[in-house]
Amino acid sequence: MIGKHIRHIKRYQEIVSVLVKYGFGYIVKDVGLFHLLSLPRQIVSDFSGNGNDQKSLGQRIRLMLEELGPTFIKLGQLLSLRTDILPEQIAEAMRGLQDRVTPINAQSVKQIMQQEFGTAVTDVFAQFDEQCIAAASIAQAHHAKLITGEEVAVKIRRPDIESVVENDIEILWDLASLVEKRYEWARTYQITDLVEEFSLAIRSELDYTMEARTTEKLYDFFKSDVNVIIPKVYRDYSTAKVLTLDYVHGYKYEELINRPPKDVSNKIICERLVRSFLDQALICGIFHGDPHPGNLFFFPDNKIGYIDFGQVGHLNESMKRDFGNLIIGLMKGNTELLFRTISTMTVMPDDLNERQLKGDLEGLREKYYRLPFKEVHIGKVISDVFAVTKKHHIGIPKNYTLLGKALITLEGLITSLDSDTNILELAEPYGQRLLIRRLDPSELSKKILMNGYDVVENSMRLPSLLRKTLTHLYKGKTRVEMKLPQLEVLLAKLDRAANRISFSIMLLSLSIILASIILGETFGSRSLITNVPIIGIAVTIVLFMFMIVLLSIFRSGRF
Structure with missing residues (x-):
């Protein structure tokens, strides 16, 4: 940990200062990073956490993450999915995170591409637009045309972003371990596991060979479906830092809302949007993790197109089965099935109160049992399930939270386009198909x-x-092996008590020394050093030593 502090001391100081700036100084002090602040900041900052406006907590977290840069913005975007951990109002604030970045200049873009392809941009592309069409904290996209004539979008990773992310991940590991040692809630929600999940996600997003592979899988999956368009990947023009795909352009979501084209039916669009997403998740096992309006295009004859597969989720056969069981359990009113399914698909805490959990699941069952599909909104169902898991400190794997968030996003889109379309109603055949497949003799024999x-x-x-x-x-x-989660807290309290005792002893010593000097000067015999200002010198030395000890205690942050 000391090595990390030395290597990244400037970045640590920046992060700690921003935490204090947005009202989280008490965390800085509690985890022992107080000494990284400058002395003026140590003196003037509020470390109590009492003066913060709780209503603006989500906004303060969002502004703090935006100020800390791309790694922390991506972390916030991941956390916005975790309503099983965060209160909804904070998660909602996280969804407003913005990448406020200046596009890379054209010269830097050409230099990156020349390094990747080993030749000039003009040798690779017949046309390359220097003005980017989209810019984010990790990459930006440009319109281009291949020498063979295909119109493409070229996604280029920002220079040095990998080293920035790796340094920040190291610091996040450090901070997560410190927070887990200090706070019970951090241990309950396994913050270090969350950082590990995040580090895997952002590293895969930095490697365009992985995004290319995912895009190709979905391209192959939908190639026989003329109504769903997935961009083709041009492998010969793609590397780990550059990704070249078909340039997809059609109607945007806003056009369907504000100026509906005559050759598009919103109702058919919604049905195809839901079915194509369920095909991805429940049949292909790979689904678009962020189907927001910017990642969707629409075409004449009610065709739909997906772009940007940097964030995807994966469901294996058992995960598909568990998700189906969850919906079936709610719709059929089977509390025992709900309990077994949540036990299988989540991480249960050791101190779980099973009776209370079953009681809460019974409440969910009563809420949704026998309700027509048209009256059930998938977003509300998912939010209610997450509320129960959060109450019992149950950890939900990333792919389920990503699926939940994607379905909520999708429901919001189709509600605006066609309020009569219902996701659960369209999902019913998929649930029946999963159930029939589960009861198929060949599947049962394989399982046995x-x-x-x-x-x-x-x-x-x-x-x-x-x-x-x-x-x-x-x-x-x-x-x-024994785990003593409160040991670090106890040691911190002992350290604080020892510092206070040291301070008291120093005060007592100073008083005794000063009293002795004064008595000696007043009642003692005269000597050769009578004319030396011994009281002044002694007081200066003692005060100097006293200030050194006091400063040391103060900088430790444990007084």
Whole structure:
């Protein structure tokens, strides 16, 4: 940790200063980063956290993340999905995070592309527009035309963004571990696991070979569906830092709302939008994680197009089954199925109150049981499920929260386009298909065979594992690990108490020394050093030592 402080000391100081600026100085002090502030800031800043306007908490967090730059903006965008952790008003504020960046100049863009392709831009593209069509904190896009004539969009990663992100991730790991040691809620929600999830997500977003692979999978999945357009990836013109795809341009979402074209039916568009998304999630197993209006295009004959697959979710067969079970459990009023499904698809805390959780799930069941699909809104269902999991400190894996957020976004879009379209009504056939597939004899036989194989495999390993365990016990090599989550807090309190005792002793010592000097000068015999201002010198030395100790205690942040 000390090494990280030294390597990134300037960035640490910047982050700590911004935390204090937006009213989170008490966290800085609690986790022991007080000493990174300048002395004037230490003196004038409020570290109590009592003077903050709680109503503006979400706004302050959003402004703070925007000021800290691209890594923290991306972190906020991830956290905006986590309504299982954050209050809805804070998550909502996070969704307003903006990438306020200046586009890379044309010369830098050409230099990056020349490094990636090993040749000049003019040798690769017949036409390349220097003015970017979109700019964000990680990349920007340009319109171009290949020598073979295809119209393309070229996505270029910003220079040095990888080192910026990697440095910030190291600091985030450090901060997360400090916060977990200090706060119970941080341990409950496993903040370090959240940072790990975030680091994997942003690293994959930085690598365009992964986005290219995902886009190609969905392109192949929809290639026989003329009503869904996924841009083609041009591999020969793409690298880890540059991604070249078909240039997709059609009607924007705002046009469908404000100036509906005559060759487009909003009702058909909504149905195809929902079905294409459910096809991605529940059949293909890869879905667009951010289907907001900027990532969608619409075409004559009610065709739809998706762009920008930097943020995607993945559902394997068991995750699809669990998601289906969740909806079936709510619609069929099966509390036991709901409980089993949530147990399977989430991370349950050790101190979970099962009876209370089942009671809350029973409340959800009563709310939605026997309601017609047209009266049930998927966004409200997801929000209610997240509210229950948050109440019981149940961790939801990223892909489920991403799916939930995408469905909520999608429902908002189709409600504005056609209020009669209902996601759950269109999803019912998918649920039935998943149920029929689950009961298919071939699927059941596969499951039985796999479970039987696991039983046999584990049974064969049992003797060797038992022998190894007994050997370790016999040799005294068995290690017992104990977790004492409050130990760091206790040590901090002891450190604070020791500092106060030291301060008191220094005050007492100063008083005794001064009293002794004064008594000696007043009643003692005269000597050769009578004319030396001994009281002044002694007081100066003692005060100097006193100030050194006091400053040391003050800078530790534990007084």
